[in-house]
Amino acid sequence: MSQYPIILIPGEIERAKSALPPVPIFTEPLPQKPGTKPQKVNNTLIAVGTAVAIPTIPVVSQLTSIPGWLLLLVAAGAIAGHAWHQITTYPQRKQKHDGEVADYPRKLERYEQEEQEHQEEVKAARSPERVTEFRYKLLLEVLSQTVPHDGNDSPATRNPEEAKFGNHLSRYFPRNIHTRLTLRIPEFRHPYTPDFAYIDQGLKLYIDIELDEPYVYHTGAPTHDLGAWKDNKRNNFFNNKGWVVVRFSEEQVICYPHSCCKTIAQVIAQIIGDTSTLNQFDNIPDLQQQRQWTEQEAVEMAANKKRDNYLCQNNISNSNPVILMTSLIKTKQQVSQSLPPNNITLTRAQSRGAARARHRALNLSISPPTNNTTLSSLVSCPYCSAKVKTTKLELHKTNKCPKRPLL
Template sequence: MSQYPIILIPVGIERAKLALPPAPIPPDPPQQPGTKPQKINNTLIAVETAVAIPTIPIVSQLTSIPGWLLFLAVAGVIAGHVWDQITTYPQRKQKHDHEVESYPKKLKDYEIKKHQHQEEVKASQSPERVAEFRYKLLLQILSQTVPHDGSGSGARRGEAEALFGNHLSRYFPSKIHKGLTLKIPDFDYPYTPDFAYIDKELNLYIDIEIDEPYVYPTGAPTHFVGAWKDSNRNRFFLAKQWIVIRFSEEQVICYPQSCCKTIVQVIAQVTENNSILNQFASFTDLQLMKQWTEAEAIDMAAKRVRNNYPCQNKGLHDNSLIETQQQISLALKPNSRAQSRGATRARHRALNLSISPPTNNTTLSSLVSCPYCSAKVKTTKFELHKTNKCPKRPLL
């Protein structure tokens, strides 16, 4: 069962996360000394004689060479071997004696090298050495990432994208990019990530997507389980060594800070750098959310769930709500005794007006629901209310 957030990591990066440094080559053990050399190798002479005696008549018959002549030739060869053994015996004995004498030292040196090798193997598999090896391998793999090839995309952006973009820019300054394009082979239009996280130092690219259950104007289902366009898009970015993170629209509207924490958790997991999680320690982890099927998306469109996510009635469920409420409290609290109660009441009235219910002479078709406080606001005043007056708007 698919769940949001959907996190897809390229195969090369996954391998780097699991790679281990190559183990050092073990030393070769010393060769033991052979048997003590003989002045004359009687066994060798006996074998040569035993082979020559029956062979001489056969060769003589086949070649018409007299047997006695062949016998003299074979005897001369055997005699030469005997003479060679006698003359080389001093050198062979000296070499053997040296091998016997030096073997204990070679064996001791081998034991030392063997112990050193064991220590090197242990050190090579230490957490620090493994992390260093994986990081270097990761940099090598990320160097092969294919970047975007254009910018200034004219792709339409929804309200959820605009609001979530403010949070992304806040927590990832200078690393969030919009409107980037990547050309699709044999296709007229490029892909445009909703947001692209780019760390130029690491050459790390992340495609951040916001999935809605249906197209707002038409109600057509989109981004459902098994949607071929999403699968093709994911494969496209993964092949270019981009990480893909997909959030549901409800998650980015209701839990924007937790979504940002998820992005950092993915980066920390890939780079094995947990220190970057410190500034997000106070944020709650993003809860998993089941991805809808096509049939469920159609049902969601019929119920217009995008107009009424649960958090829009209860308030945002992460720290952005707390910060907003604190900001409102500070705005309502007099800064000094010199401030009049009338001024305070005026501020109260200003806030209350922004969330007041529609009057009787206002038709429902001219009202929209605020994604933060769920207040019904005139279409002409929606942007002003959402950006300036809404008491539950996120702080940017």
């Protein structure tokens, strides 16, 4: 089961981070020990030759019609000649053997010295400093192949909570956070747009930062669930271009934005091997993992209006606690009357209907903070340019816009 944050690092970067520098190959052969001391006459060899010749001569004589005495004379001559050769070459053979015996300790010492030098070269090549240097150079080579974005005028909109998280990102990573970037998709007219992009131009390090909500707010349609093929396709698209992908759940970003930023700093430190970016997060706790939801769980979350829960929690610090708590209690009582009992299993369509009913009840009973934005103002649809209310923009883009993207 996947856990948020989902961190996907391209394979080439992973291999660069675990690669080891090459080491020299030891090719010096082991010196051979000197043979046995040579004999003036090798009696054993003469005896063997005689033992072979005696039974062989009659057979050869019978097959070739050569007299046996002649064959015996030839064999005796050959044995005698070999013995004479041994006697005459003995001084040279003894001298050579004595030289090998005398040279062996020196050759062995030289071999052991070269072997020791080779081991030291291997140790130096695999020292932590050399390994770090090698991996960093290889990483730079890999990052230089990253395919950058090809546009910066995406029409994609973002909600106020995303904008808040963008402020946190810009605070911790000034000059490195970018929005509205686009990457063209082959054979498709609508590009991909990262929610946020961390870009280090010097290192060519690109990180796609995504915020995943469990369902579409206005329709209750599940999204970003476990095994969603669109997300998998998108992740592979960015990874294949050399981008790192970091996905947070919307709840993590809203409730723990500083810890989410720390996670990004940890990913950067893991990749480039520099922990200096983590110094500013000494007092920030690590981000707790959150299990990625299934499609059915997303339907249930929509029915229970899960997103409203953490959206309201995030705004407690900016609201009067007594008034807000009173409004939430009243809202909960009103909404609970419009929902079916908990022991009834809802179909997906029924769950969405219940979610819409709860949404309508919530809108009637409490209005969440609007960050000084006029809800009734009109905005233009980025696809068809139609004028719609700000609160209806997402619904229009999702269900009504005739030119909405199919992806």
